[in-house]
Amino acid sequence: MSEHTNEQTVIDPEGDWQDPETEQIVRQIAYLRQSIDNVDMAIVALLAERFKCTAQVGLLKARAGFEPADYQREEYQLERLRRLALDAGLDPEIAQTYRDFVVEEAKKRHRKIAQEGKDPGVLDIFA
């Protein structure tokens, strides 16, 4: 049962793949997908920890009357992530896109904390 259309292929390892070579490929893909899922689980846990940290930073910045932005910090992070990406064999542009993503989310939360003075734990999870 190769559910193969012009638009997608549903790769079901339990399916009845006629061709032995195709069946082997399907098994290999299922094996790799398990690893991808494991990586995602770890990254979700790490992102949760990261936003707990950035929520705390946001709260501290608001308490001290600091601005949300710190371009020196951003520059440091950019250079470091680029170096780490190259070391890990990751396209540095992907590391940059990752950073844009987390910084944007963190900034959204920081602004809300500073403006509304709400509990950061709640903000972190539901804001």
Place this chain on the structure above:
Amino acid sequence: MSEHTNEQTVIDPEGDWQDPETEQIVRQIAYLRQSIDNVDMAIVALLAERFKCTAQVGLLKARAGFEPADYQREEYQLERLRRLALDAGLDPEIAQTYRDFVVEEAKKRHRKIAQEGKDPGVLDIFA
């Protein structure tokens, strides 16, 4: 030395912060930033592994003549990430944004592998 302008605050733990409470906040922020940097290091390594996996999947899909898309897989991932996010105390919308980010990057690479038939290792790092 509080480099505090209307636009940003450069938070330097080595700086000469006059107010003791502010100095303590600066130390706390530096402590949290170290954790953020550690999380980023772990995530960069995991992203590198993830793209190694997705590059392999892309190569296998191309070899079997499969379409890049598999909406059943996407639906599974979405539901799972949402559940994992809630379990980790992470805003599910952030997990969704994370997924959009990696899927988009993975798809870009899959398309190139299928279209150009190049070595996926090279594609993964430089494409």
